[in-house]
């Protein structure tokens with residue numbers, strides 16, 4: 250069994266929890282509070298900006314042109330393609346996408362970004378790949394799960410979101426990251442693999458927590474207002 254297959258198997262309980270989370274279930278049923286959608290998009294826009302920064306750190310860590318090109322292309326996927334699912338949620342919420350950009354990350358999203366950034370800075374390439382992998386992989390599986398469970402047609406409010414993540418493009422991002430991680434795993438020992446496994450599991454946990462953050466509209470304990478000078 251490949252290393253990534255083993256990771257997916259061991260974290261299946263988290264994947265199943267994500268499929269059943271009320272936000273994800275609401276995407277399938279086509280029913281979600283407008284406020285939760287807005288909270289999600291505000292946080293996710295900044296999360297994806299941070300993800301681009303982390304791909305930049307991955308390029309800095311890369312030894313080969315092939316790796317550099319791979320990470321560069323994945324930045325393009327976020328910049329040019331992942332705006333479509335956000336636009337879908339904004340349309341349903343009846344808000345302008347531009348009005349949801351530039352907000353501070355809520356605590357859970359901040360924690361998730363911090364985990365990926367510190368792994369990128371201090372960990373091995375394998376740990377970094379493992380920390381990044383749950384991002385495309387959980388969404389790919391959510392896309393398939395919602396497509397199979399709810400069979401949405403074009404009239405479904407979240408049709409664009411669901412079909413985007415169930416598409417080949419998301420599958421390729423996942424498969425390519427998995428292949429890289431599996432090739433790395435063949436060259437290292439058990440201690441290195443264990444560290445990568447822990448990085449992967451923490452990101453899976455934080456994927457679940459991100460949905461919870463959006464659904465409960467998690468905020469920092471105090472709202473700080475900057476005074477005009």
Ligand SMILES: Cc1ncc(CN)c(N)n1
Nearest residue numbers: 293296383384385388459
């Ligand atoms: C938090 C999160 N995780 C994953 C994805 C899908 N790339 C996303 N947009 N946001």
